[in-house]
Amino acid sequence: MTVVAVLGLGEAGSLIAADLIAAGATVRGFDPRIAGEFGGDAEACAGADVVLSVNSAADAAEALRASLPALKPDAIWADLNTATPALKEDLAALFPRTVDVALMSPVPGRGLRTPMTMSGPAARSLASILEGFGADVTVLDGPVGTAATRKLLRSVFYKGMAAAVVEALEAAKAAGLEEWLRGTIAAELIRADAATLDRLVDGSRKHAVRRREEMAAAAGLLGDLGVPARIATASRDWLLQLAQER
Known part of the structure; x- marks a missing residue:
């Protein structure tokens, strides 16, 4: 069974997490704004196949750094935050299996079926996993940052x-x-x-x-x-x- 960690349980993260659970994924969630610190990121990510970072661009790098000790080498870190291509590249430098994901419409009313574009070396692997749960995904040719640019x-x-x-x-x-x-x-x-x-x-x-x-x-x-x-x-x-x- 696929284990997905969702970091950031605001409007977007909570809706996506709920749809993943309904589709059969094992979901672990963590929100630093509720818990008050980033240390819990690592606990949520331990053993996860996919991590969806849906916190904020300002928190994206700190969340990844806090999670690195717990990430499996073959895990996929998906950054869904609206951020610059440069920040997405910085994340990929920290963890090579980072995927740049851009949510292309508002999440309310769509949840996991919100159209997503994604780029990066592990993008097709992530697309295969999320599409299995009903996600609407378009994979772009190009490095991390390509989806954010668009x-x-x-x-x-x-x-x-x-x-x-x-x-x-x-x-x-x-x-x-x-x-x-x-x-x-x-x-x-x-x-x-x-x-x-x-x-x-x-x-x-x-x-x-x-x-x-x-x-x-x-x-x-x-x-x-x-x-x-x-x-x-x-x-x-x-x-x-x-x-x-x-």
């Missing part, structure tokens, strides 16, 4: 778009126009298609000078409304760079 690049778009929406709606609320802007944004998202990306990129380059002035004015409006213009000023500065590159 996730973070996508995060620039998704989280950046979300930040732009939040900032715009905060300003609209201050101007008494929140309901109107919500409808406008929703309509634009509904109309978006494959050609939208080209229009966004090509239009930004072609009209960079005019759009920089527009976003400078937008940042000024937000300032007048008392809303920090973080995204608006960043957009202005990017458009300035695009204009200078023409």
Whole structure:
């Protein structure tokens, strides 16, 4: 029977652990934020075939160091934390059978079936194990850090778009126009298609000078409304760079 240690029993870790148990795995869990120290990591990892580190990027290296004395040589250390490729590489230097795992959508509602991408020399072995319990896994060719790179690049778009929406709606609320802007944004998202990306990129380059002035004015409006213009000023500065590159 496969023994899986889950380090970090927050929202994601607890849901994944529950699904593994339901699928027949022997699961051991440990959460340093509950226990107050990392020493228990080693106890949870002793004899484990797979360790899923789902604590946080800040805790990832310390959790692995604390667990090293108990890890079997053929165990797989899977780091599921959202972290830089460099940190994933540091983990692999500590334990060669480290797999870089990126969770590609929110875990609530999906649990173990949350789409995962993974990379590293032991990625296919880990995929075989987790798929046997019902996981949705895509293995990427490349070293540890490849999966993290893809996730973070996508995060620039998704989280950046979300930040732009939040900032715009905060300003609209201050101007008494929140309901109107919500409808406008929703309509634009509904109309978006494959050609939208080209229009966004090509239009930004072609009209960079005019759009920089527009976003400078937008940042000024937000300032007048008392809303920090973080995204608006960043957009202005990017458009300035695009204009200078023409």
